[in-house]
Amino acid sequence: MTPNKEDYLKCIYEISTRTEKITNKEIAERMQVSPPAVTEMAKRMIEEELIQKDKKAGYLLTPLGQKMVARLYRKHRLIEVFLLEHLGYTSNQLHEEAEVLEHTVSDYFIDQLDHFLGSPKTCPHGGTIPPKDQLLEEQYQDTLEKVTSPGNYRLVRINDSFPLLQFLEHINLTLNDSFAVKQIDTFTQSILIQCKEKTITIPFAIANELYVVAIKDL
Ligand SMILES: [Zn+2]
Structure with missing residues (x-):
């Protein structure tokens, strides 16, 4: 499967939580794609104002990019809770399925799911589920x-x-x-x-x- 824009957004976010500078090379390594592929996608994402390029910090998420990242994590993690609690998935099976579904379900579906699940605060891996229209702020950050x-x-x-x-x-x-x-x-x-x-x-x-x-x- 070729990674899409949303995967790139999540990848850039994840790198940003651990390193100071987000380089083309680092994204390419994590996404397992070629550096030119990253350059091309980054160009599109800069045009769409999802990321910006900074001399010192490398790629950075814009406020719009951050909002989209929060929405993606909200989807991913609510789906995980649902799969675990209601469909009997094992903790190891969750990620892959959620990874596919998060790109396809609507915001309406997610809001209904959130309501159905009783607005859980964390996913089965302990990741924070951001409330609707709020940015992602992980509750647990100390490794x-x-x-x-x-x-x-x-x-x-x-x-x-x-x-x-x-x-x-x-x-x-x-x-x-x-x-x-x-x-x-x-x-x-x-x-x-x-x-x-x-x-x-x-x-x-x-x-x-x-x-x-x-x-x-x-
Ligand atoms: Zn999770």
Whole structure:
């Protein structure tokens, strides 16, 4: 499937939450397309005032782009809640289906769905569902990678990529699990945690995809 404008918007948004400068190369890598393809799409998106190009920051979302991103996440995440709660999808199946549906359902459908579901605040991965016509502001923004001292934490949000979800399933770590950070090892670039009586090593690269809050007790 060729990625469309909406996929680009989401990709640029996601990069913007982690890096200072959004380059053509970075978008191409993430979208798995060629840099010239990105250049061409970016040109169209600049014309449509969805993004702008800044010498220092690279590509930036305009207010219109931000509004569209919020709408896309709202669709994606409400659909995920519906699939999980009402159609019996497993947490790993959600993303792909939502990825397709978010481009096809109408705003009316989404408003009705939101009402039907009782206006949930988060998706099954802990991502914030922005209310209608509001910008996306993630409730959970602190990653496990940023944790600097041992202590107790709860896993409250996961970036919903399929390989990541598979990895988490493999190590038996699920959303809302509490665990203890035992050791942060900058040499091996990993974090040692204890969860459900098991000790698990989590590489920094993965910890960067997991969002946590500090808690008092396990
Ligand atoms: Zn999600």
